[in-house]
Amino acid sequence: MSPEQILLIPKIENGFVLDHIPAGSGVKILNLIRGHHELNAAVLSVGLHYTSRRLGRKDLIKIQCGELPQRFLQHLSLVVPGVTIKRVENFAIARKIVLEPPELVDNLLSCPNPGCITNHERGVTTCFHLVRREPMKFRCNHCERWFALAELENRLKL
Amino acid sequence: MKRDLISIEDLSEKHLRDYLELGRRVDDMSPEACRQILAGKILGVLFYEPSTRTRLSFEAAMLRMGGQVIGFSEALNTSVAKGESLADTIHTVEQYCDAIVIRHPREGAARLAAEVSRVPVINAGDGANQHPTQTLLDLYTLQNLFARIDGLRVSLVGDLKYSRTVHSLFHALSKFKDVRFTFVSPETLKMPEYVIEAIEGAKVDVKETTSLEEAIADSDVVYMTRIQRERFPDPIEYEKVKDTYRLDCAALRNAPEHLKVLHPLPRVNEIATEVDATRHAAYFPQAGYGMIMRQGILAHLLGAKI
Numbered sequence A: 001m002s003p004e005q006i007l008l009i010p011k012i013e014n015g016f017v018l019d020h021i022p023a024g025s026g027v028k029i030l031n032l033i034r035g036h037h038e039l040n041a042a043v044l045s046v047g048l049h050y051t052s053r054r055l056g057r058k059d060l061i062k063i064q065c066g067e068l069p070q071r072f073l074q075h076l077s078l079v080v081p082g083v084t085i086k087r088v089e090n091f092a093i094a095r096k097i098v099l100e101p102p103e104l105v106d107n108l109l110s111c112p113n114p115g116c117i118t119n120h121e122r123g124v125t126t127c128f129h130l131v132r133r134e135p136m137k138f139r140c141n142h143c144e145r146w147f148a149l150a151e152l153e154n155r156l157k158l
Numbered sequence B: 001m002k003r004d005l006i007s008i009e010d011l012s013e014k015h016l017r018d019y020l021e022l023g024r025r026v027d028d029m030s031p032e033a034c035r036q037i038l039a040g041k042i043l044g045v046l047f048y049e050p051s052t053r054t055r056l057s058f059e060a061a062m063l064r065m066g067g068q069v070i071g072f073s074e075a076l077n078t079s080v081a082k083g084e085s086l087a088d089t090i091h092t093v094e095q096y097c098d099a100i101v102i103r104h105p106r107e108g109a110a111r112l113a114a115e116v117s118r119v120p121v122i123n124a125g126d127g128a129n130q131h132p133t134q135t136l137l138d139l140y141t142l143q144n145l146f147a148r149i150d151g152l153r154v155s156l157v158g159d160l161k162y163s164r165t166v167h168s169l170f171h172a173l174s175k176f177k178d179v180r181f182t183f184v185s186p187e188t189l190k191m192p193e194y195v196i197e198a199i200e201g202a203k204v205d206v207k208e209t210t211s212l213e214e215a216i217a218d219s220d221v222v223y224m225t226r227i228q229r230e231r232f233p234d235p236i237e238y239e240k241v242k243d244t245y246r247l248d249c250a251a252l253r254n255a256p257e258h259l260k261v262l263h264p265l266p267r268v269n270e271i272a273t274e275v276d277a278t279r280h281a282a283y284f285p286q287a288g289y290g291m292i293m294r295q296g297i298l299a300h301l302l303g304a305k306i
């Protein structure tokens, strides 16, 4: 990141940087953060439409909090796979992971198929499996339909 | 571990061949011997939507294996109509019986039933999704008619877009060796791309045509399907295609001697009754093979040795 970009968004002492967010997807992540009540009190800094060598334009979000909830990370991997998460400790990057799409999506989504039994029974646990990577497809364990990520991102069980 | 039969997608080629072998063993048994196999066992038959043929076939299969049957054939007057959840119904019925056969209008219902049930569950149709015993009986019929499945030339005819029977049969047959397919359908009812792309790894030989006669000349098996009115979002679309393929004796003029015609039944008018008397008609024996296949399935899932 160039010096003038660093000026655009303040450094944080402790927390997480969500980086390499394709431009436009930052807003989706903000909505996701809003849906996870554990993160409601966290201080956020948001940068949209930075220039990026890899993505052309990218979004960036900094979250000041102790931990990112596991369920939030799983949802995030479905909404914007490929995001880089950097753990910041004492103003320095302590760890870095690239969020891969999950092989198994355990009760994080409701099924987009209106005829699927999971949309008609109370308290059912849903399950989806990654069945194809290019283009990415997930299969509902119950109705066996295949879905693209775009069909799933507004089906998160928050 | 409890055995269920929920989806043909769960079964490998080996599983499929093992099921065919089970059918053969049942067929080799005397009726008296059969009646000992599941004596004292009770099958719960839960049909949330009517399907007389499938229900009768399961019930006959259970009775011939010496077992007994309880159940309902539509959900109208049951606790279900009063809003009971599927899970609660299963937890209740599993107290009464040793295995459950379920037919349900919602996709995934049988999978859910199997997840909550402590007794084996057999899927007899879950909405537009799966009907695995139909597929197994289709395979068993082919095995009996041709003494093999590998290498057969199979034409799938009619509604290839909405017919789950055809989708499952296509997937199952593609697990065997060198089965060659011809898809015969109107333009608007073609085999969907997602059905073809779901057979990962297997390389299949597929030809598409709109001409039934052309396909017949080049086939060992013609699998006819009914074009079902209820599957069409638009009734005008249904009217346009409903009588596209009608198999009669004239259409069978150039059929190979050994060609067999199958149909999951009930037929409406896609096969003329004059075909019934020809050597090609195999759809009624198919129903008979179906019962035998289901006898084998019941014995296997209930853990009986045959």
Ligand SMILES: [Zn+2]
Binding pocket: A111, A112, A113, A116, A117, A118, A140, A141, A142, A143, A144, A145, B108
């Ligand atoms: Zn589903």
